[in-house]
Each structure stands twice: as C-alpha cells, then as structure tokens.
Amino acid sequence: MTADPKSVPRKNRVNVFAIVGGPLAAVVVGGALIAYGHQSPVAIAAAIVTWCAVWWITEPIPIAVTSLLPLAIFPATGVLSSSQIAGAFGHQLVLLFMGGLMLSMAMERSNAHRRLALIMVRLFGGHGESGADPRRVVFGFMAAAAVLSMWISNGATALMMLPIALAVVDRSSNTALAPCLLMGIAFAASVGGTGTPIGTPPNLIFIDNYKKIGGPEPSFLQWAAWTWPIIAIMLPIQALWLTRRLPSRERLTMPEVGAWRSEEKRTLAVFAITATLWVTRTAPFGGWSTWLHLPDAHDSSVALLAVVAMHLIPNGKGEMLLTWNDAVRIPWGILLLCAGGFAIAEAFRSTGISLMIGQRLSGLGDLHPFWIVAVICLAVTFLTEVTSNTATANLLLPILALIPADDPKLIMIPATISASFAFMMPAATFPNAIVFASGKIRVSEMVREGFALNLIGVIVVATVSYFLL
Numbered sequence: 001m002t003a004d005p006k007s008v009p010r011k012n013r014v015n016v017f018a019i020v021g022g023p024l025a026a027v028v029v030g031g032a033l034i035a036y037g038h039q040s041p042v043a044i045a046a047a048i049v050t051w052c053a054v055w056w057i058t059e060p061i062p063i064a065v066t067s068l069l070p071l072a073i074f075p076a077t078g079v080l081s082s083s084q085i086a087g088a089f090g091h092q093l094v095l096l097f098m099g100g101l102m103l104s105m106a107m108e109r110s111n112a113h114r115r116l117a118l119i120m121v122r123l124f125g126g127h128g129e130s131g132a133d134p135r136r137v138v139f140g141f142m143a144a145a146a147v148l149s150m151w152i153s154n155g156a157t158a159l160m161m162l163p164i165a166l167a168v169v170d171r172s173s174n175t176a177l178a179p180c181l182l183m184g185i186a187f188a189a190s191v192g193g194t195g196t197p198i199g200t201p202p203n204l205i206f207i208d209n210y211k212k213i214g215g216p217e218p219s220f221l222q223w224a225a226w227t228w229p230i231i232a233i234m235l236p237i238q239a240l241w242l243t244r245r246l247p248s249r250e251r252l253t254m255p256e257v258g259a260w261r262s263e264e265k266r267t268l269a270v271f272a273i274t275a276t277l278w279v280t281r282t283a284p285f286g287g288w289s290t291w292l293h294l295p296d297a298h299d300s301s302v303a304l305l306a307v308v309a310m311h312l313i314p315n316g317k318g319e320m321l322l323t324w325n326d327a328v329r330i331p332w333g334i335l336l337l338c339a340g341g342f343a344i345a346e347a348f349r350s351t352g353i354s355l356m357i358g359q360r361l362s363g364l365g366d367l368h369p370f371w372i373v374a375v376i377c378l379a380v381t382f383l384t385e386v387t388s389n390t391a392t393a394n395l396l397l398p399i400l401a402l403i404p405a406d407d408p409k410l411i412m413i414p415a416t417i418s419a420s421f422a423f424m425m426p427a428a429t430f431p432n433a434i435v436f437a438s439g440k441i442r443v444s445e446m447v448r449e450g451f452a453l454n455l456i457g458v459i460v461v462a463t464v465s466y467f468l469l
Contacts, residue, residue: 018058026051041079042356045347048073049395052340056391063388064333067340070347079347088342092300093197093204094335099303100198101330103271104152106310106322110267113148113160118257120144121164132252134177139239141165142184146192146235151275153331154193154200154420155430161185162434167255169440174250178440180242183423183449186431187242190420191234194227196220197299201338202393206416209345209397213408219287220279220299226413230464234421237460238453262316270313270321274306334390341394348398358402369410374462376400376411377418381454384422389429392419407469414465421457423450 030047034040048070055066071089074080088094107113122132124140132140141161149157165185169178193200197207197220211217218226278299281287289297310322348354384392393416400415401408422428424447426436432450435441 015060018055018060021058022051022054022060025054039351041077041351042353044077045074045079045344045351045353048079049344049347052344052391053395056395057387059387062333063391064336067333067337070340070343071336074343074347079351080343084346084350085343088346089335089339091208091339091342092298093208094338094342096198096298096300096303097201097204097338098330098335099300099307100151101153101156101334102307102322102327103274103303103310104156105326105330106267106307107152107271108156108160109322109326110261110263110315112264112267112271113152113157114164115257115260115264116148116268117141117144117161117164118255120147122254122257132254133248134172134174134180134246134250134252135239135243135248137168137252137254138177138181138184138243138246139236141181142188142235142239145185145188146195146231149189149192150195150199151271153334153430154189155331155434157189157192158186158431158434161189162438164255166438166440168252171253172250174247176246177252178438179442179445180246182435182438182440183446184239184242186429186435187238187423187450187453188235189431190423190429191231191238194417194420195224195231197223198303200420201334201390202397202416202419204338205341205345205390205393205397206412208342209401210409210412212345212349213401215409219282221283226409226469227417229468230417230461233464234457234460237456241453241456242449263321266313266315267310267321270306270309274302277302337388337390337394341390344394345398354398354402357399358404369405370462370466372403372405373411373414373466374458377414377458377462380415380418381421381458384419385425385428385454389419389422410465410469413469414461417461417465418458421454421461423453423457425450 026047029050030043033043033046052066052069055061056063071085075082075085121137121140121144124136124143141164145157145161148160152160162182162185165181169181190200194203197203197218203223207217277288281289281297281299281302289295307322307327311320311324311327313321315321348357380392380396383396396415397412400411403411405411420429423432426432426443426446432446436443436446
C-alpha cells in the first residue's frame with residue numbers, strides 16, 4: 001500500500017515547524033532570562049533544555065540525536081566542563097545499562113529467552129493434555145514478559161515474545177485472542193521494566209537525580225521493595241481487564257520447549273551469577289563489596305565483567321556465548337539519551353537553576369502529599385503517550401526532585417514508574433510499537449484498552465507509593 005501523497009507534504013510541514021520551533025523557543029527562553037537579569041550560563045542551560053524538550057516531543061529528528069545537543073553545546077559555552085560531559089557519557093549507570101543490553105544480546109543469541117518464556121507460560125497458563133485456557137495463556141505470556149523485562153530491555157522482551165505469541169495465535173480460531181495476547185505482552189513488558197534498576201532507562205535517571213540531591217543509591221533489593229508490590233497488583237489487573245471478553249471454551253496448544261542445549265545452560269548460568277552479584281553487592285550484612293573490601297565496586301563492573309565472560313565461554317558450537325558482532329547491535333541511541341539527561345541534570349545543579357525552581361515550587365509543600373503524587377502520576381502517564389519515557393524522565397525528574405517533601409523519593413519514584421505506564425498509543429513505548437506492527441491490533445483497540453489501564457495505573461501507583469514510601 002502506498003502512502004497518501006497529500007500526507008507527505010503535511011508531515012514535512014510539521015517537521016519544518018518542529019525543527020524551527022525548537023531553536024526559536026530556545027532563543028525566546030534564553031533571551032527572557034537574560035532580560036530578567038540572569039547570568040548567561042543559566043540562560044543557555046534553560047534554552048538548550050527547552051530546545052531538547054520541543055524536539056523530544058515532536059521528534060523531527062531521532063530523539064537520540066537531539067540528546068547530542070547538551071553534550072555538544074554545554075562544554076562549548078562553558079555551562080559544563082569537558083570533564084563533566086565526559087562524566088555524563090561515562091556515567092556508571094550508562095555503563096550498567098550498556099552491560100545489561102549486551103547481556104540481553106547473549107540471551108537472544110542462545111535463544112534462552114524463548115525457553116524461559118515457554119516454561120513460564122506453561123507454568124502460569126495451566127497447560128495440560130487437552131490444551132490451555134486462553135485467559136491463563138494470556139496471563140502466562142504477561143508474567144513471562146514482565147519477568148524478562150526486569151533484566152532485558154522492554155523493547156527486546158516484546159520482540160522476543162512476539163514470534164512465540166503469533167505461533168499460538170495462528171493455532172487458534174478465536175479472533176479476540178490476538179489483540180488481548182499482544183497488548184498483554186506489550187503492557188506487561190512496560191510494567192515489568194520498572195522492577196529492577198536496569199529494567200528501563202527512567203529507573204537509572206531517577207537514581208542519578210536522587211543521588212544528586214543527597215539520597216543513597218538503592219540496591220537491587222531496595223528497588224524491588226519499592227516496585228514489586230506495584231507490579232504484583234498491576235499485572236493481574238491488566239490481565240483481567242484485557243481478557244474480560246475473551247471466551248475460554250477453546251483450548252490452546254503451546255509450542256514445544258524442546259531439549260536443553262549447552263549454550264542455553266551456559267548463558268543462563270552466567271546470567272544467574274550476574275543477577276546474584278547485583279542483588280548481593282550491598283546486602284545482606286554489607287554484601288560482597290564489604291566482605292572483599294571493595295567499597296567502590298558498582299553494578300556496572302559486574303555487568304561489564306559478565307560481558308567479558310560471555311566472550312570467553314564457548315557455546316558448544318565452535319563460537320563463544322557472545323560475539324562482538326552481536327554485542328555491537330545494542331541500541332546505542334538509548335545510551336546517548338541517558339547521557340544527555342545526566343548532562344541536563346548536572347547543568348541544572350551547577351548553574352543554580354535547580355535552586356531557583358525549588359524556590360518557585362515551595363508552595364506545593366502545603367498540599368497533601370497524596371494529591372501531589374496523584375497529579376504527577378496522571379501528568380507523567382499521559383505526557384509519555386506523546387514522547388519517550390526516557391525523554392519524559394530526563395525533563396521532569398530534575399524538577400520533581402526539588403518539590404518540597406519529607407522524602408523526595410515519595411514524588412520521584414511514582415513519577416519514574418508512571419513514565420513507563422503509557423498504554424494508549426502505539427508510539428508511546430517500544431513494546432506498544434512492536435506489537436502494533438504485527439498488524440493484529442487496531443489503533444482504536446489500543447486506545448480504548450490503554451486509556452482505562454492508564455487511569456488504573458495512576459490509581460495503583462499513587463496509592464501504593466503513598467502508603468509504601
């Protein structure tokens with residue numbers, strides 16, 4: 001099918017307006033701050049952040065390319081030093097995420113993710129000799145997607161799960177199964193990604209901003225204590241909502257798991273050791289970093305050493321568990337987006353913009369904390385429908401960290417989670433886009449189901465966070 005020729009010029013006009021609008025808005029903001037007597041570093045930092053915000057939301061160019069603006073302009077104009085920019089790109093959290101993405105490449109190369117997914121689907125899906133209940137199959141796929149996305153990027157999880165789900169759909173005559181199953185996978189991947197620090201970039205952006213205001217870096221166990229209760233509540237609600245009209249008379253046949261292969265065993269062994277080292281770095285009793293007198297050891301060190309190990313361990317087929325040709329295929333743009341966000345947060349702090357924003361937000365401290373959290377969750381959830389969750393976190397978390405509260409994480413963590421809870425639009429998240437590209441879901445279906453789940457997510461995140469944190 002060819003594109004409507006009238007739509008191409010219209011899209012080009014939108015791109016032109018967006019391309020011009022970004023720097024124009026930057027000039028207006030920067031000029032206004034200079035006119036009000038602010039110093040040039042403040043004006044430049046605010047102008048570049050405005051420019052990034054316009055382009056991140058409208059996307060006239062890839063958002064990763066937009067993220068190069070602060071990395072290029074801040075050191076050139078003296079807002080940040082070259083060493084501060086280097087610190088943003090070589091940040092421990094950027095290295096951690098890079099290592100995690102490379103490990104997910106090893107999982108994909110060995111096909112171990114498929115085995116884990118099918119085992120979990122059979123476990124939760126209640127597969128028997130007569131087949132499996134469709135509703136339980138949907139929940140099984142969602143549980144598998146949520147668990148995998150805690151350790152593998154959300155988009156990669158959806159991409160890995162999609163062929164397995166389509167194989168099940170092709171064996172069914174029930175036309176209602178495909179949209180339920182595919183949306184369930186996408187939505188569960190987004191929810192599960194909030195469960196570990198490496199699950200999705202906004203989690204790392206929160207940690208960086210929380211440390212900058214004096215908060216301690218959370219361990220994997222501490223992060224799980226904050227987020228897993230929300231996942232445990234949200235996942236069944238999503239499954240019940242999506243399958244509420246799905247007939248359960250038909251019995252589904254699942255693909256066979258097959259015999260274990262040596263590369264699967266070795267990949268999962270390395271991955272299990274890595275996850276164990278992540279979880280036990282600081283706990284219990286100080287963790288191995290204390291026992292081995294390595295106080296500066298970071299989770300990124302574990303991830304990168306695991307990547308090295310994957311390149312050294314044979315897969316039983318004459319190659320290694322991971323090759324550089326596979327490792328280099330990670331989405332490098334996400335790392336640029338994170339680095340750009342860290343540079344923006346540092347510019348806010350070093351120029352004094354953070355202090356000025358904090359003074360302007362002081363009046364919010366008089367409101368009840370629950371309503372502050374609820375409004376922020378609502379705003380972040382629907383903002384993420386039109387821009388990436390990473391861009392949303394980059395823009396908002398440095399500001400939210402300054403809202404007066406007994407503990408800033410009461411506001412920052414719900415916002416971080418809500419940045420991943422966008423279920424309405426195909427372009428809102430990578431998992432949404434991936435399952436929509438299958439052609440099995442209509443936009444109207446995703447909007448209808450996602451709108452309700454957006455509102456449910458706001459209630460769940462705000463309520464659980466308020467009482468838990």
